[in-house]
Amino acid sequence: MNNLNLKEIMNKPERLAPGHRMCAGCGATIGVRAVLRALHEGDYAVIGNATGCLEVSTYMYPYTAWEDSYIHNAFENAGATLSGVETAYKALKKKGKIPEDVNYKFITFGGDGGTYDIGFQSLSGAMERNHDMVYVCYDNGAYMNTGIQRSSATPMYADTTTTPVGSQSNGKMQNRKDLAAIIAEHDVPYVAQTTLTTDFKDLHRKSEKAIYTEGACFLNMMAPCPRGWQYDTSEIMKICKLAVDTCYWPLFEVDHGKWILNYEPKKKLPIEDFLREQGRFKHLFKKGNEDLLVQFQQEVDRRWENLLYRCARED
Numbered sequence: 026m027n028n029l030n031l032k033e034i035m036n037k038p039e040r041l042a043p044g045h046r047m048c049a050g051c052g053a054t055i056g057v058r059a060v061l062r063a064l065h066e067g068d069y070a071v072i073g074n075a076t077g078c079l080e081v082s083t084y085m086y087p088y089t090a091w092e093d094s095y096i097h098n099a100f101e102n103a104g105a106t107l108s109g110v111e112t113a114y115k116a117l118k119k120k121g122k123i124p125e126d127v128n129y130k131f132i133t134f135g136g137d138g139g140t141y142d143i144g145f146q147s148l149s150g151a152m153e154r155n156h157d158m159v160y161v162c163y164d165n166g167a168y169m170n171t172g173i174q175r176s177s178a179t180p181m182y183a184d185t186t187t188t189p190v191g192s193q194s195n196g197k198m199q200n201r202k203d204l205a206a207i208i209a210e211h212d213v214p215y216v217a218q219t220t221l222t223t224d225f226k227d228l229h230r231k232s233e234k235a236i237y238t239e240g241a242c243f244l245n246m247m248a249p250c251p252r253g254w255q256y257d258t259s260e261i262m263k264i265c266k267l268a269v270d271t272c273y274w275p276l277f278e279v280d281h282g283k284w285i286l287n288y289e290p291k292k293k294l295p296i297e298d299f300l301r302e303q304g305r306f307k308h309l310f311k312k313g314n315e316d317l318l319v320q321f322q323q324e325v326d327r328r329w330e331n332l333l334y335r336c337a338r339e340d
Contacts, residue, residue: 034229037062038092040070045090046082050258052221052248052265053079053163057134059225060161060244061093063232069093069129071110075103075139078170078250079163100139104147107133108156115157130236131158137178138168141204152211152241159235159242162204165250173253177202180273181324182317184305185253195308195317200324205245209279214240217278220247221265227276227287234278247274255304267299272329277336286336293329296322 040061047054057079064070070093074080080097083090098106111131117123135144140162148160167185168174174187180201184190188197209216215238217231228246235242247268251258268274271294276287297318300306309317 031224031226031229034062037066040064040092041083042090042092046085047078048251048258050249050251050256050261051078052165052250052261053136054083055221055261056163056228056246056248057161059221059228060132060134060232060246063229063236064130065237067128069127071096071107071114071129071131073098073103073107073110073131073133075133075135075144076100076170077136077139078165079134079136081170098133100143102147103133103135103139103144104149104151104160106147107131107158107160108147108151108154111156111158131156132236133158133160135160135162136169137162137164137166137204138170138176140164141177141202148208149211152208152213152243155213155241157239157241159244161232161235161244161246163246163248164204165248165253166201167250167253169250169253178204181321182306182309184308190308195314196305203328205243205277205279208243208245209284211241212282213243214238214281215242215278216245217243218245218247218274219276220268220274221249221262222269222276223262223266231278234280253305255307256302260302264299264302267294267302270294271296271299271325273299273325275329275332277332284332284335284338286332296325 041058072091072093072095075098084097114129164178166179167176172186175185175197178201179197182196184196190196205216205218215235219228219231235244249261249264256264270290278285
């Protein structure tokens, strides 16, 4: 996908059919459709899906929105299931039970709860064994499906139902886990962080690269949630752009161990610009909470400088 023809890509047949029950303004389904468009014409896919918003809203037995083979997994075993299917496929092909010219790709989707937390052990195992598969995390920063509880992907000071803001609390007190960096330390062929940028080129390119790179690959895709983040549904692309331009969600990839920065803002915006658009952070702008914004900015700056160092070290 070096010479992206976006009109051609966007006009591909949908592999996630319309008619599912995801919320308006949800980043997950927008991202999933974009990832699946990276599959080449004629290639088949087996889709795994950890329990979560995406699963319960796209697969209501006996109905499904998925055009490819689909397996609903429990929260904790999406990585294990697809690694097993990929191994079975190789064995069947070796025995001649699957024609040589039939090409299957194995893609698992999971939210941050089923990826950062509950499903991390099976994800880590699949990555360490280097199965030829792609795990895509649609990171919406909390357990949205079960009531907006905090996860280890939830950013610091976010208001959730298990870290409620009030007289005794300013929201979640811990920093979010840097899962893309953790998976990169598994020494897998390809890891990338992406989101819904305005032209979708970053997401399309990284999706194709992940799908067609041999071995275990991981995409961490920020996918805003209007209910949990408390923004107007029409503002989703603005939210994603601000996440990138404030360096809260940098765009980078780790290709066979080489760290590559894909985008550096000409003018790095203050983190307030990203936080102000979301109701889950409205308490940070109340008088007396100025120090919380300073702490948030310091953490963003620390991670950004660390990323710049990693990428510069590889030049």
